[in-house]
Amino acid sequence: MTKKVLNVVLCGTGTVGGTLLQQIAQQQEMLSKRKLNLQVVGVVDIFNILMNKDGIDLSNFDFGKFREMFASCPKSSLETIHDEVLKMREAISGDMVFVDCTASYDIADLYLDFVSAGISIVCANKVAASGDIERYRKLKALAIEKDVKYNFETNVGAGLPVIHTIDDLVKSGDKITKIEAVLSGTLNYIFNTISSEVSFSEAVKRAKEERFSEPDPRIDLSGVDVIRKLVILARESGYEISQEDVEKHLFVPQEYFDGSLEDFWQNLPKLDEHFENLRKEVEEAGQCLRFIAKFDNGKASVSLERCGLDTPFAKLEGSNNIVILHTERYNPHPMLIQGYGAGAGVTAAGVFADILDIANV
Numbered sequence: 001m002t003k004k005v006l007n008v009v010l011c012g013t014g015t016v017g018g019t020l021l022q023q024i025a026q027q028q029e030m031l032s033k034r035k036l037n038l039q040v041v042g043v044v045d046i047f048n049i050l051m052n053k054d055g056i057d058l059s060n061f062d063f064g065k066f067r068e069m070f071a072s073c074p075k076s077s078l079e080t081i082h083d084e085v086l087k088m089r090e091a092i093s094g095d096m097v098f099v100d101c102t103a104s105y106d107i108a109d110l111y112l113d114f115v116s117a118g119i120s121i122v123c124a125n126k127v128a129a130s131g132d133i134e135r136y137r138k139l140k141a142l143a144i145e146k147d148v149k150y151n152f153e154t155n156v157g158a159g160l161p162v163i164h165t166i167d168d169l170v171k172s173g174d175k176i177t178k179i180e181a182v183l184s185g186t187l188n189y190i191f192n193t194i195s196s197e198v199s200f201s202e203a204v205k206r207a208k209e210e211r212f213s214e215p216d217p218r219i220d221l222s223g224v225d226v227i228r229k230l231v232i233l234a235r236e237s238g239y240e241i242s243q244e245d246v247e248k249h250l251f252v253p254q255e256y257f258d259g260s261l262e263d264f265w266q267n268l269p270k271l272d273e274h275f276e277n278l279r280k281e282v283e284e285a286g287q288c289l290r291f292i293a294k295f296d297n298g299k300a301s302v303s304l305e306r307c308g309l310d311t312p313f314a315k316l317e318g319s320n321n322i323v324i325l326h327t328e329r330y331n332p333h334p335m336l337i338q339g340y341g342a343g344a345g346v347t348a349a350g351v352f353a354d355i356l357d358i359a360n361v
Contacts, residue, residue: 021061046078085114121148245300
């Protein structure tokens with residue numbers, strides 16, 4: 001039986017991209033048994049570009065050594081990435097997927113051209129699915145027209161099967177009426193870590209050291225990441241919503257987001273007393289703190305809330321996420337999806353699963 005060929009161009013060589021390459025290398029034998037030739041024909045980022053239509057050798061793969069080699073590859077640019085990916089589409093046979101493991105607005109702007117050329121998209125990048133709603137609609141419609149896929153499961157919940165589950169519910173005729181969720185593994189880790197011994201600023205620092213947070217933790221603390229995820233969930237559930245429609249009740253004053261990242265780290269300990277007092281109040285009341293996203297009756301909101309210890313939110317350990325879906329069929333007992341919501345390993349695995357979905361294996 002002839003093997004199916006799926007050609008991958010990876011954009012982004014950070015923690016998630018490097019972990020993904022490692023996972024692809026480790027699974028080559030399994031994929032071969034399933035009659036799939038999954039070959040990486042390109043690795044690109046904003047600094048360098050490596051393209052090989054015959055596939056990049058991932059045997060005995062070591063990401064440290066690969067990164068050293070990659071740094072000596074030809075210099076890259078947005079225009080170079082655009083042109084070289086389209087040239088690769090013309091040069092190879094078999095299906096092709098562009099995998100975006102960046103958070104770049106500019107890279108997301110390339111999706112429409114790639115889909116127009118018959119290239120599937122898999123992305124951990126949330127920009128396209130949570131940004132301009134007209135572009136979101138056009139991208140999804142174009143993917144159907146061109147018979148390719150636009151997969152973005154890891155936009156919400158890292159490796160948790162949230163987007164595909166919602167898609168299956170909607171396709172089967174169910175209607176999602178309400179969403180309640182803890183969508184930030186970073187914030188959940190922070191509020192699970194705060195204690196009489198660990199201050200708020202120390203918990204934020206640990207979240208960054210454990211690589212749960214964005215390189216700039218202000219993205220997590222500002223609620224922007226959660227707002228994007230809530231918008232994506234609501235859109236996938238069939239509702240028209242943009243980030244501006246989300247009611248925001250944030251817990252870090254705006255002044256902490258102004259200025260440089262260095263200023264942020266210097267000023268953050270000023271919040272420790274406030275959060276220690278809040279922690280004591282919540283603990284004495286038999287509650288816990290959770291940053292909760294809600295979509296109900298067309299209204300979306302995010303806020304730091306006090307939750308009773310008997311609620312599903314209180315039972316979330318470490319960086320776990322939970323999405324509670326209330327639907328016409330799952331009523332009065334909603335569907336719960338929960339598990340690790342942050343980390344390079346589970347995020348890369350979710351991206352990998354989206355790639356394999358394109359190959360139908």
